[in-house]
Amino acid sequence: MTTPVVQIVDAAAYAQAVEDAVKAAAAYYAGGTSTPDDDAYDRLVRGITAWEADHPDQVLPDSPTGKVAGGAAEGDVPHTVAMLSLDNVFSPEQFAAWTASLARRIGHETERFSVEPKLDGLAIAARYTQGRLTRLITRGDGIAGEDVSHAIGTIEGLPDELAEPVTVEVRGEVLMTTAQFEHANAVRTAHGGQPFATPRNAAAGTLRAKDRLYTVPMTFFGYGLLPLADTEPVLAARLGELAHSDLMALAGELGVNTTASTAVPGITATTTEGVLARVREIAALRAELPFGIDGIVIKADLAADQQAAGSGSRAPRWAIAYKLPAVEKITRLLEVEWNVGRTGIIAPRGVLEPVEIDGSTITYATLHNPADITRRDLRLGDHVMVHRAGDVIPRIGAPVAHLRTGAEQPIEFPQVCPRCGSGIDTSEERWRCEQGRNCHLVASLSYAAGRDQLDIEGLGTTRVIQLVEAGLVTDLADLFALTRDQLLSLERMAETSSDNLLAALAQAKTQPLSRVLCALGVRGTGRSMSRRIARHFATMDNIRAADADALQEVEGIGAEKAPSIVAELAEITPLIDKLAAAGVNMTEPGATPPSAVADNGTVTVPAAGPLTGMTVVVTGAMTGPLEQLSRNQMNELIERAGGRSSSSVSKKTTLVVAGDNAGSKRAKAEDLGIRLATPDEFAALVADYLT
Numbered sequence: 190m191t192t193p194v195v196q197i198v199d200a201a202a203y204a205q206a207v208e209d210a211v212k213a214a215a216a217y218y219a220g221g222t223s224t225p226d227d228d229a230y231d232r233l234v235r236g237i238t239a240w241e242a243d244h245p246d247q248v249l250p251d252s253p254t255g256k257v258a259g260g261a262a263e264g265d266v267p268h269t270v271a272m273l274s275l276d277n278v279f280s281p282e283q284f285a286a287w288t289a290s291l292a293r294r295i296g297h298e299t300e301r302f303s304v305e306p307k308l309d310g311l312a313i314a315a316r317y318t319q320g321r322l323t324r325l326i327t328r329g330d331g332i333a334g335e336d337v338s339h340a341i342g343t344i345e346g347l348p349d350e351l352a353e354p355v356t357v358e359v360r361g362e363v364l365m366t367t368a369q370f371e372h373a374n375a376v377r378t379a380h381g382g383q384p385f386a387t388p389r390n391a392a393a394g395t396l397r398a399k400d401r402l403y404t405v406p407m408t409f410f411g412y413g414l415l416p417l418a419d420t421e422p423v424l425a426a427r428l429g430e431l432a433h434s435d436l437m438a439l440a441g442e443l444g445v446n447t448t449a450s451t452a453v454p455g456i457t458a459t460t461t462e463g464v465l466a467r468v469r470e471i472a473a474l475r476a477e478l479p480f481g482i483d484g485i486v487i488k489a490d491l492a493a494d495q496q497a498a499g500s501g502s503r504a505p506r507w508a509i510a511y512k513l514p515a516v517e518k519i520t521r522l523l524e525v526e527w528n529v530g531r532t533g534i535i536a537p538r539g540v541l542e543p544v545e546i547d548g549s550t551i552t553y554a555t556l557h558n559p560a561d562i563t564r565r566d567l568r569l570g571d572h573v574m575v576h577r578a579g580d581v582i583p584r585i586g587a588p589v590a591h592l593r594t595g596a597e598q599p600i601e602f603p604q605v606c607p608r609c610g611s612g613i614d615t616s617e618e619r620w621r622c623e624q625g626r627n628c629h630l631v632a633s634l635s636y637a638a639g640r641d642q643l644d645i646e647g648l649g650t651t652r653v654i655q656l657v658e659a660g661l662v663t664d665l666a667d668l669f670a671l672t673r674d675q676l677l678s679l680e681r682m683a684e685t686s687s688d689n690l691l692a693a694l695a696q697a698k699t700q701p702l703s704r705v706l707c708a709l710g711v712r713g714t715g716r717s718m719s720r721r722i723a724r725h726f727a728t729m730d731n732i733r734a735a736d737a738d739a740l741q742e743v744e745g746i747g748a749e750k751a752p753s754i755v756a757e758l759a760e761i762t763p764l765i766d767k768l769a770a771a772g773v774n775m776t777e778p779g780a781t782p783p784s785a786v787a788d789n790g791t792v793t794v795p796a797a798g799p800l801t802g803m804t805v806v807v808t809g810a811m812t813g814p815l816e817q818l819s820r821n822q823m824n825e826l827i828e829r830a831g832g833r834s835s836s837s838v839s840k841k842t843t844l845v846v847a848g849d850n851a852g853s854k855r856a857k858a859e860d861l862g863i864r865l866a867t868p869d870e871f872a873a874l875v876a877d878y879l880t
């Protein structure tokens with residue numbers, strides 16, 4: 190997982206890159222929001238490193254290379270022992286090379302390794318005087334850090350008082366757990382602040398903030414224990430001799446939180462294989478951890494090995510970070526979709542400008558709920574931090590506010606259920622369709638009653654909801670069993686409307702098979718596909734008898750769609766039977782089944798109509814005898830007359846029916862020299878088929 194470098198071409202570009210990197214690092218360590226994502230920063234630093242390797246005499250003093258915190262952080266409290274960064278490896282091979290170089294340096298194989306998660310927060314030194322926590326210092330530039338003692342009392346796992354009155358320095362990571370991060374952003378935005386983009390960013394910003402009106406908790410994990418100047422000499426000597434794993438046990442006994450309290454406790458291993466096995470285990474658990482990790486830290490466990498290895502100016506030689514792929518990237522939020530779940534939960538989903546995270550391209554990410562969108566102050570067009578760990582659904586974090594251009598648009602929340610049109614219950618953070626589990630039923634009944642399906646006048650969504658809520662209808666077929674008395678028992682249902690609805694239902698039973706099929710809502714069978722299937726098979730029995738191969742004879746049904754249509758039709762067999770029993774028409778007028786081979790061996794060919802062999806496109810407003818026809822009805826008419834309907838003009842088009850205000854389709858037909866007809870001319874052509 191080595192990201193490509195930024196190519197630096199000349200000294201000016203190099204100077205600019207150094208300036209950019211120092212600026213980014215300064216913001217990064219101070220908890221600012223204006224940082225690039227880590228991959229982008231690392232690419233920049235690799236570019237700087239590469240250029241410096243070729244131009245060693247032109248290295249700028251500000252350069253981030255070879256420095257702790259990229260040279261950007263500072264402070265005025267000197268550290269007892271330098272607080273360093275870590276070098277990285279990215280693969281088992283690189284790790285093996287590191288262990289080999291360590292063995293050469295110390296003159297023998299490393300006897301024992303400690304393996305711990307690399308917590309993704311920021312390093313801190315906590316000084317205890319006779320057991321009391323007196324001072325908190327950031328890592329700073331490694332030599333001196335900033336005093337952040339004001340944060341004492343807000344960091345879980347870092348007790349005010351140790352179990353023993355010892356004078357020691359505890360080092361470790363301050364971070365925000367996922368829950369603490371959510372809480373911090375809620376509190377921050379409630380106080381009018383911008384939400385933090387990442388938990389790391391939130392921890393850095395919170396730790397350094399002095400005069401906040403509110404406090405938000407963070408968590409500490411210790412990974413170092415060392416003596417201070419006035420530590421009692423026996424203890425000081427002991428701390429200098431203990432193995433890292435023993436120091437961690439001691440820290441735990443003193444009351445300091447360590448990784449021992451997590452699902453990925455630090456362990457020791459004596460072989461490279463043992464270390465790598467643990468690396469894999471921790472990587473596999475990463476997505477489930479309640480805090481972020483960005484790798485695994487491997488240390489020579491024994492004090493003697495550490496001393497023999499020594500340290501460089503930026504990192505110790507006895508420890509290494511085995512980096513895991515970045516799980517956070519910045520990309521743009523393009524759109525928000527609202528999906529209704531099985532139980533009626535209406536969940537927003539963000540559509541992203543595609544971004545690659547850990548080897549997969551991410552185009553969607555969850556946004557939880559409307560309150561969350563408001564809390565994060567997200568807008569369409571925003572640059573957002575996207576987080577994806579393992580197989581978990583990617584999440585959208587906060588917007589990167591300083592990248593706003595002013596063209597961002599507010600995200601619109603739905604006013605009615607986007608699936609069935611009912612009201613929305615907004616009393617909880619997770620919005621829900623008022624129909625709950627019935628939402629799907631209401632939506633499918635409303636769809637079936639629609640103009641292009643069974644065209645049942647008087648059966649709009651409101652009426653469907655009424656029927657469903659009264660328990661009168663539990664599926665499509667129940668509609669046809671409704672009685673006058675039942676309808677009259679409903680509110681706002683007078684005699685006339687009841688009779689009208691019954692008449693409309695009776696009429697719906699006579700609709701052609703294509704519309705009945707469409708009304709069933711089988712995936713992949715919209716209006717025109719339903720017509721093609723119905724014309725091809727002529728009867729519902731034939732359709733149901735068809736296997737996937739037979740279905741593929743219908744134009745537009747491929748190897749992928751066919752089996753799913755077959756399976757879905759099989760699933761709704763009882764419903765289809767119930768509809769047939771209720772008297773719903775199951776044949777397509779004028780169509781002949783494909784294998785209608787007569788006894789004498791001749792195949793019955795469907796009667797040719799005036800449009801046989803033609804592909805017809807309708808555009809503009811219809812007038813005259815065609816005025817009342819919807820686009821769907823026009824297409825039905827074309828197909829009844831033997832033609833093929835299409836919605837776009839191409840070289841294959843044979844006729845374009847162009848009504849008033851016909852636009853680009855007409856122009857294209859003229860360009861291609863395709864025959865044009867007015868609505869009246871067309872009506873005359875298909876007069877026999879107009880019903």
Ligand SMILES: NC(=O)c1ccc[n+]([C@@H]2O[C@H](COP(=O)([O-])OP(=O)(O)OC[C@H]3O[C@@H](n4cnc5c(N)ncnc54)[C@H](O)[C@@H]3O)[C@@H](O)[C@H]2O)c1
Pocket residue numbers: 213214215217224225226227228230231257258259273274275305306307308309310311312313328361362412486510
């Ligand atoms: N996005 C940006 O603009 C930006 C700017 C600067 C740095 N960065 C990122 O920061 C990283 C470099 O930062 P760094 O110098 O803090 O180094 P680092 O985070 O890669 O590694 C060193 C740190 O690991 C931490 N750590 C966690 N668990 C540990 C454990 N068990 N034992 C010991 N240490 C442990 C300590 O805080 C230590 O200081 C780079 O990966 C870079 O991408 C990003």
Ligand SMILES: [Zn+2]
Pocket residue numbers: 529533606607608609610611622623624628629
């Ligand atoms: Zn609904």
